[in-house]
Amino acid sequence: MFELLLQSAVDLVFPPRCVVCDEPGESGDEGLCLLCRQSVDGGRSAAACPRCGAGAAPFAVAHGSCARCRRHSPIVDGTVRVGPYTEALAHMLRAYKFRAQERFEPILGRWLAEAVDDAPWRDDLEAVVPVPAHWTKRIVRPVQVAARIGAVVAKHLGLPFAQLLCRPRSGPTQVGLTYTQRLQNVKGAFRVRRGFKMTSAKLLLVDDVRTTGATLAECARVLRRGGAKRVFAGAVVCADTSHAGTVASPQP
Numbered sequence: 001m002f003e004l005l006l007q008s009a010v011d012l013v014f015p016p017r018c019v020v021c022d023e024p025g026e027s028g029d030e031g032l033c034l035l036c037r038q039s040v041d042g043g044r045s046a047a048a049c050p051r052c053g054a055g056a057a058p059f060a061v062a063h064g065s066c067a068r069c070r071r072h073s074p075i076v077d078g079t080v081r082v083g084p085y086t087e088a089l090a091h092m093l094r095a096y097k098f099r100a101q102e103r104f105e106p107i108l109g110r111w112l113a114e115a116v117d118d119a120p121w122r123d124d125l126e127a128v129v130p131v132p133a134h135w136t137k138r139i140v141r142p143v144q145v146a147a148r149i150g151a152v153v154a155k156h157l158g159l160p161f162a163q164l165l166c167r168p169r170s171g172p173t174q175v176g177l178t179y180t181q182r183l184q185n186v187k188g189a190f191r192v193r194r195g196f197k198m199t200s201a202k203l204l205l206v207d208d209v210r211t212t213g214a215t216l217a218e219c220a221r222v223l224r225r226g227g228a229k230r231v232f233a234g235a236v237v238c239a240d241t242s243h244a245g246t247v248a249s250p251q252p
Helices: 002-013 034-045 067-072 087-099 102-117 135-140 145-157 179-186 214-225
Strands: 079-084 127-130 201-210 228-238
Touching: 034 079, 034 087, 079 087, 079 102, 087 102, 087 145, 087 201, 087 228, 102 145, 102 228, 127 145, 145 201, 145 228, 179 214, 201 214, 214 228
Parallel strands: 079 228, 127 201, 201 228
Antiparallel strands: none
16 A cells, blocks of 8 residues: 555656657556557557558458559468557657667567467467578667567467578668569578478568568568478568558668
């Protein structure tokens, strides 16, 4: 009782602040204010293509895919996301990825796990595989989001966390490249780690941001060549909805 009274007194003098916008009035386990909570909830409930994860109106999806997927036939069997790269959700990811604010890790990981849980292919999954970063990126970036979030997702889903892929080649940045250029840029950049064998495995590939899907597609292609039967994907955010034209990637 005393601790509750003390906390109430502290909150009265120093009102809790939202972890995103820093305005007074945070609430709930995530520490979001009402407006930021509404922003995140709106993104999480926004309609998306079940094949590629890009934003799509419900009437634009037919036979389990959007018009873009029907034209390009993506190698990934299905994709889920927490939401689009907008407002509060984007702020949380940038703060975690570029400023090492690790308080967002369990939140984003749980939200992505919940998105996977709602997918029709959830029960098919046998392991969670993160998109790997080149060693140069691991040096300059404080947090390797795909691996860390992937581990959280695997724990929530009760699945093995398997770092099956490595990235021996870095290559130029994807920023400003078209979809076709992005595909070419990541071609041959990934491989299955030595010592791992897959026999008809059904895997969840995890990344922090899906922009055009080129990186996820290349990773899925490598996993299939290595023996995987089906490859699904989960991304914290989907940043773009087009498969053509110049694409700008999210920046800190």
